[in-house]
Amino acid sequence: MRPPSPSIPEKEFIQISLQQSLRIDGRQMLEQREPSITFGPELGWVECGLGKTKVIAQIEAKIVKPTPERPYEGIITIHSELSPMASTEYDTGRPTEEEVTITRMLDKVIRRSDTIDKESLCILAKRRVWHLRLTLHFLSDDGNMLDCGCLAGIIALKHFRRPEVEVIGDDVTIHPPTERAPVPLAMHHTPLCLTFAFFPPSPTSDTTSALVLLDPSYLEQRLSTGLMSVALNAQRELCVVHKLGGVPMEIGEVMGVLDIAVKRAKELNRLVEDKLEEDWNTRKRIVEVR
Amino acid sequence: MDLDDDEALNSKLTCPGEAITSSHAYMRGHGTYVDSDEVIASVAGTIERVNKLVTVRAVHTRYNPEVGDLVVGRITEVQPRRWKVDANSRQDAVLMLSSVNLPGGVQRRKLESDELQMRNFFEESDLLVAEVQAFFSDGAMSLHTRSLKYGKLRNGQLVTVPPILVRRLKSHFLTLPCGVDLILGLNGYIWVSKHVKENEQEGEEGFDAEAVYSNQNDYIEEATRSAISRVTNIISILASHFMPLTDVVLLGAYEWVVDQDYQAKDLLQEDVGDALVTAMRGRT
């Protein structure tokens, strides 16, 4: 059975407290839940959490024949499915609208924004390319699975190292990690996804502009009058802007949200880099010894 | 906008999102909403004003029921003690078992056995004529057939038109001189059938259960059959040209068709249809 929609007192209380800029979990309106990032023993395995929302991302690489349309490019596929494990709201079978949104957004953020230099994944034109397979497991849903999933996916890509290959003529030699240090993927940029939720302003206030909050929790996401997701990198380049319906906003408001996103993306990017470096420092010793 | 100019306000067209007037001076009615002290249209149609009430009547919309309306409907579902009836409205209408006349006299009490044999009275896809009795809290309408004029329909065919074209008339039961009866449902469903003579319409005493809930058509003559199709085609043509259907128009149209000696199938030709509409326009 699907859980019932939030009750009237919950709905009213969230609205009243947000009008006073108070959030149930004690955050500021534009504060993101501190992402928890745990790396697995293997490279390219990461568990990422925002509050109780948890996603595992994992990367596998294998060598395949390229598609005839793009003989010089590697292949990236993303596999994600919301199972009833994340929340009783999701069912196996026909995908829900949220699932469609999440998978499409992941595709746009990670694949279509040219994150990975696909040509660098080519080993031997028309014959051998790398096929990267990114699998996302959504473990639990406490709101904003999209940001969490994107973050996990991007970090996993940055964390991953593929074995080095050597091409002499038509001969391809794959060096196992024990022989030569594996190489990181060539990435153009690091897009990060930030989701904002909107709530109607207090009826007593003068403004008609909506209340904006970052990184909605489950309840906030369910009760909001609209969501807007922005994926961008630390270089102030927007990759995806996604505001589907929901409360209408003025142009200025939209630009205001984008400005906030630009600032937050820089901070988040810093955090991701720090975490990766920290993890790498613990591993470097082992890799170099070999 | 000049609000004192009643003529202008009454005959003006508007579109969704267009401000009509101030919400301080006027009250908002159907087809409008209020935002920042303005009454704004939410449908495309004509602005109508009754005293301080401003409404916008959509040009084309589904049927909006009102109590006392005569409707023609089709049974969609049989449920415990009630039937669901499609009446071209936003929800299926409800016909309670207690709102129909049962065989054996008007005063007969409902028995539990009646609940078990509801399909003997009406079953899925049966057509009926009824009156809107009341509304439920969620806006669904409740129908009744507790008059000898109402009940199951047979001996004819249904034609559907936009509901706005059926105007409120003194009587929605019309009889054309060609032996055809018409029931103009306000929901845009029109029943065209063989004429039943007055004295054959069951009186209080001669309440004929068999006939009322019968699923069998009477014998219909060739001439009546072609008259029925002719009338049906006339209605379709008038509706496709968005002509309101009144008794006068329908009678006139039928006469015109007979005068011009057109058969039912001739009416399907576009030029004949256009000529018919032009002729009718000229009269009104």
Place this chain on the structure above:
Amino acid sequence: MASSRIEVLNQGGYRSDGRKQHELRSIAIDLAPQGVADGAATITHGLTTVLVSVFGPREAKLRSQTLHDRATISVEVGVAAFSTGERRKRSKGDKRLLELASTIKATFEPVIQTALYPRSQIDIYLHVLEQDGSLLQTCINGTTLALINAGIPLLDFVCAVSGGVHVASPLLDLNQLEENDVPHLTLALMPKTKKITLVTMETRLHVERFEEIFRLAARAAEVIHQEMRAAIRIKANTLVASMGSTRATVDGTDRDGNHMDED
């Protein structure tokens, strides 16, 4: 989709199809009824054509899907196999079509006054007949027209337009060729409040560039609104005139100097 050798914008400031940078493609709107639909519209932007039928508000088919306090909206998008240069059949479960449908649904949910029709359902069926870029724009504009045609109460028109940036020059109403080549966005605007209900962009673009095209597209949406409104008014006028009940003046424009005509 090999990148074309045709210039997106040539030195004379013309685009591949001969348009200027800010020029929209021709718009054709047909509001004639289609079958038994309560409202229908066929809209063409250049060589992109979408046919929209709206049914309802009517009894919901599945009782489990009804909402006790408002109407549910369902949207389905179909694509004709012949609509693109390459004949290709899209399955119903195609993620892109599902996304398009859920985008349209989310766009119209806050605009349709669903609270007026508890327990009912409004079905919107779109069929793409021709594709040459700006598909979402065409779908949204067509849906707005079909909903108005069906007499379903809306807070306002929803007018969508696409835009892109070639090097540093903003372009409006992109065709397929441009869409493949330049970063592009689609936005939908409610003309009365000039507020944005939808904005979607899926290619890399600097924030400053984004703002420029964003503001430009918002103005273009208002121009499209004029076209759509004129079509609705002409249709309404003809219907009202043929009903003969009210003596409406048969002209597409109104005389009260509405504030939406300012631009």
Place this chain on the structure above:
Amino acid sequence: MNILPGEQVNAQHSKLKLGPGLLQISVGNASESAPQPIIATRAGTLKHSSNRSKWWIESNSRRYVPAAQEAVVGIVLQRLGEGYRVDIGTAHSASLDSLAFEGATKRNKPNLKAFPLLSFPACVGSLVYARVSLAHKDMEPELECFDAQTRKAEQFGELKGGFLVRCSLQMCRNLLDPKYFLLPLLGVKFPLEAAVGVNGRVWINAKEPKQIIAMARCIEAADPDGGGQDEIATKKLLDTLDV
């Protein structure tokens, strides 16, 4: 004593009563000297009454299994002809009769249409505080909003305003324990209201939204299945919350 599923429990009494988490299984013929063995079906702490006649396992979970006479907080899902469907977090939704309210009797049943609307204008999405009047494994649970003997509302009925917190079942039982530290700790800071359902839902109310938020966060922090903080840590958290 901690116990795991499958472990045998040495419970013996002439009038033995088994509570949740214990099961008597049938193995061959039972006799006076060798009664049928009793095993645990849940992990938890084995408890028994002082005279060793009643045995049960206390454990923490989030899924509520209804038991008669327990107070629960539910969400109204639907209005039916004669009552309401209420979600109380169980496998099946519960039913609440419109007659199960203070003042509603069979006699004024003709007024049914108007009456429950006045006393209990619950629409879909409202919260109710009710008591489980029927809990049977083969039937859907039934609720009532009065004391069956006195027919008085006691404290049951619709919960207006406030906020709903979800927590583990153990936390609910803790909150119901008058010796538990949390509610007195909060009560010192500001006046508050709380309706604790044993189904893992607690309705809380106070004057200021930030006080309600403080309550919600403290319950979350002290929940053995959540933050698991003790009195000192919870007090520290509360002191940072500016209430």
